[in-house]
Amino acid sequence: MPDKHTNDTGLRMAELLASLSLAIDLGVGQPMEWVLRSCLLAARLGESLGLSERDCQDAYYLALLRHVGCTSTSTTDAELMGDELGFAEAMTMDMDDMAQMMGLLFRNVAKDKSFFERARAIARFMTAGPAYMNASHAAHCDVASRVAETLRLSDGIQRGLWHVYERWDGKGTPNHIKGEEIALPVRVIHLAQDAATFYAMGGVEAAVSMARSRAGRYFDPAIVEAFCRAAPDLLQSLDVDSTWQTVLEAEPGAPARISDDEIDTAAAVVADFVDMKSPFTIGHSRAVADLAAAAAKQCGLPNADVVAVRRAGLIHDVGRVGVSNGVWNKPGPLTESEWERVRLHPYYTERIMNRSAALAPLGALAALHHERLDGSGYHRQVASAQLPPTARILAAADLTEPRPHRAACPPAAAADEVCRMMNAGKLDPDAVNAVLSAAGHRARPVRREWPGGLSEREVEVLRLIARGLSNRQMAAALVISEKTVSHHVQHIYDKLDVSTRAAATLFAMRNNLIFDLDSDSHLSA
Ligand SMILES: [Fe+2]
Numbered sequence: 001m002p003d004k005h006t007n008d009t010g011l012r013m014a015e016l017l018a019s020l021s022l023a024i025d026l027g028v029g030q031p032m033e034w035v036l037r038s039c040l041l042a043a044r045l046g047e048s049l050g051l052s053e054r055d056c057q058d059a060y061y062l063a064l065l066r067h068v069g070c071t072s073t074s075t076t077d078a079e080l081m082g083d084e085l086g087f088a089e090a091m092t093m094d095m096d097d098m099a100q101m102m103g104l105l106f107r108n109v110a111k112d113k114s115f116f117e118r119a120r121a122i123a124r125f126m127t128a129g130p131a132y133m134n135a136s137h138a139a140h141c142d143v144a145s146r147v148a149e150t151l152r153l154s155d156g157i158q159r160g161l162w163h164v165y166e167r168w169d170g171k172g173t174p175n176h177i178k179g180e181e182i183a184l185p186v187r188v189i190h191l192a193q194d195a196a197t198f199y200a201m202g203g204v205e206a207a208v209s210m211a212r213s214r215a216g217r218y219f220d221p222a223i224v225e226a227f228c229r230a231a232p233d234l235l236q237s238l239d240v241d242s243t244w245q246t247v248l249e250a251e252p253g254a255p256a257r258i259s260d261d262e263i264d265t266a267a268a269v270v271a272d273f274v275d276m277k278s279p280f281t282i283g284h285s286r287a288v289a290d291l292a293a294a295a296a297k298q299c300g301l302p303n304a305d306v307v308a309v310r311r312a313g314l315i316h317d318v319g320r321v322g323v324s325n326g327v328w329n330k331p332g333p334l335t336e337s338e339w340e341r342v343r344l345h346p347y348y349t350e351r352i353m354n355r356s357a358a359l360a361p362l363g364a365l366a367a368l369h370h371e372r373l374d375g376s377g378y379h380r381q382v383a384s385a386q387l388p389p390t391a392r393i394l395a396a397a398d399l400t401e402p403r404p405h406r407a408a409c410p411p412a413a414a415a416d417e418v419c420r421m422m423n424a425g426k427l428d429p430d431a432v433n434a435v436l437s438a439a440g441h442r443a444r445p446v447r448r449e450w451p452g453g454l455s456e457r458e459v460e461v462l463r464l465i466a467r468g469l470s471n472r473q474m475a476a477a478l479v480i481s482e483k484t485v486s487h488h489v490q491h492i493y494d495k496l497d498v499s500t501r502a503a504a505t506l507f508a509m510r511n512n513l514i515f516d517l518d519s520d521s522h523l524s525a
């Protein structure tokens, strides 16, 4: 558990993670509060099993956090499946049942494509599936445990996040551990998530029959037995007016709080969670936050506004997770219905943050980042009178920030576009001037030493990893052999103590390595 902090902002760790869990629901295509209900059942089940307070706390946080690494594979998921959000049912499906598996594939893989394309996609999935799932789960675990470490959650939680895809019979991933090797709180959340899902679909009977059929395969048989004995009471405790409030009240032990200083770290966790969704957005939210804060300072806004705009910048796009990467990464123009989905993302941001009294004001500001002075923006199309200076700055910063795919959007072109929109009466001139001036004066540090003991060449490789390039693509981009690329990648992994591309990408974002190499002159200066 994190320490209790003296500098109390009124934000509980549970509130932050519960808010993030609403984004996770969207990011994995589940109904809102799916994670919260799993967490609530885990807390009730842990209590009824007589678990220690420490194990109950770990189960509670593990239930909230177990899918926080899901965005790290969104792009490859979308490439393999078509719409990664359509695979929600796979998360609680019995993978041993081949008929169910085939049904899932036929219902979901490349569902908008022609018969032949679908057949090809399904064949590709069948071939690549097992190895892909293993790699994908390793990435989720690696990222999730690093998030827990950043938030200073317990060692038990950090270790447990490596067990969330394992199975009692050893047929899970990524390390194939089994039985009591799997941490006890994780064995509790395994059953709690599936039982809460089946209860929502078919009541107590469906949950109990699912639990019995998976005992000894997915689940610890002793936990299943205890669950089945108390199932009606446990499951009916989920039928409450406010799941949010009940989950917060169910936190075992003394609630941990987040200090004012730590809110930036917490908001950066949200930023990385959403930015990992696409190689085109890696580092975007951190860059917007820095730029908007610098511009707000330049405009002479009070410090409270500078802080608010920075934090709103970090969380502004969290609602993006609710829209498939098939839309975000689409090479051609979007259709009308795809635009409708895109226009929802600031609304999702607002709803995700709205439940927590401490985060709601940040969510409300963040939700204005696509609004325009002439009312032509989205999602509310509010008029200029309702757009405070902080919102105007955020909107201009969002359009100006550097993007990883520089070739597609060089800084000068972004600045031209921002000026064009200002001249058309869509963006505030003061905000635009402050943002462009802050962007122009932003000093990129001249680095003689790179974090993690990386060499300059390794940082270059790491940046390409973060942009989603394969080893072959990196070799072509750097004009070196694939073998040399593999050596670099292995050295990077060793130096950073990571085992997946996702964790390496997370390191690159946290250390501002995404954009630093964009101008080689900084390196040679
Ligand atoms: Fe956005």
Ligand SMILES: [Fe+2]
Pocket: 284, 288, 316, 317, 398
């Ligand atoms: Fe954005």
